[in-house]
Amino acid sequence: xxxxxxxxxxxxxxxxxxxxxxxxxxxxxxxxxxxxxxxxxxxxxxxxxxxxxxxxxxxxxxxxxxxxxxxxxxxxxxxxxxxxxxxxxxxxxxxxxxxxxxxxxxxxxxxxxxxxxxxxxxxxxxxxxxxxxxxxxxxxxxxxxxxxxxxxxxxxxxxxxxxxxxxxxxxxxxxxxxxxxxxxxxxxx
Numbered sequence: 115x116x117x118x119x120x121x122x123x124x125x126x127x128x129x130x131x132x133x134x135x136x137x138x139x140x141x142x143x144x145x146x147x148x149x150x151x152x153x154x155x156x157x158x159x160x161x162x163x164x165x166x167x168x169x170x171x172x173x174x175x176x177x178x179x180x181x182x183x184x185x186x187x188x189x190x191x192x193x194x195x196x197x198x199x200x201x202x203x204x205x206x207x208x209x210x211x212x213x214x215x216x217x218x219x220x221x222x223x224x225x226x227x228x229x230x231x232x233x234x235x236x237x238x239x240x241x242x243x244x245x246x247x248x249x250x251x252x253x254x255x256x257x258x259x260x261x262x263x264x265x266x267x268x269x270x271x272x273x274x275x276x277x278x279x280x281x282x283x284x285x286x287x288x289x290x291x292x293x294x295x296x297x298x299x300x301x302x303x
Contacts, residue, residue: 116128117130125268127189131261133178140174146164163208196302212289214293223268226269229295233260234258247280
């Protein structure tokens with residue numbers, strides 16, 4: 115596993131090889147379009163969240179994240195966050211259908227997240243981060259490659275200031291394809 119800050123702010127990190135290749139193969143070979151899911155609200159009926167009980171390898175996923183967590187904390191300094199998976203819902207697996215985009219936004223007061231990419235028709239459908247709410251002010255663009263993604267730490271500093279981390283996925287999922295990613299919600303301890 116490799117974790118690299120994208121800049122001096124140390125609140126956004128690229129992560130590569132989060133899980134072992136054996137699990138990558140299970141994830142990428144899953145028959146995603148045949149699994150039960152529910153629609154994510156306010157996503158124009160283009161984002162499906164797979165029911166985790168449909169994923170035969172989901173416990174292995176959680177074990178991998180639990181094992182990687184000390185290294186994630188060390189690399190990011192996020193010792194105030196945890197991957198809290200009491201009910202099995204700390205990670206969601208999303209299927210984004212053709213034409214899906216995600217407008218530029220911030221995640222409000224969400225403490226942190228890990229988004230990993232698994233299946234996609236092109237490398238330019240990853241998340242792009244911006245310095246401001248201005249698509250001409252690119253901070254970092256993540257390529258969409260299996261077993262890569264980002265860690266976002268979204269905490270306020272000691273004086274109470276929280277830097278807005280604008281991001282989005284403005285390139286639509288191509289026709290006749292879909293995009294699979296995982297999103298893990300991090301919680302304050």
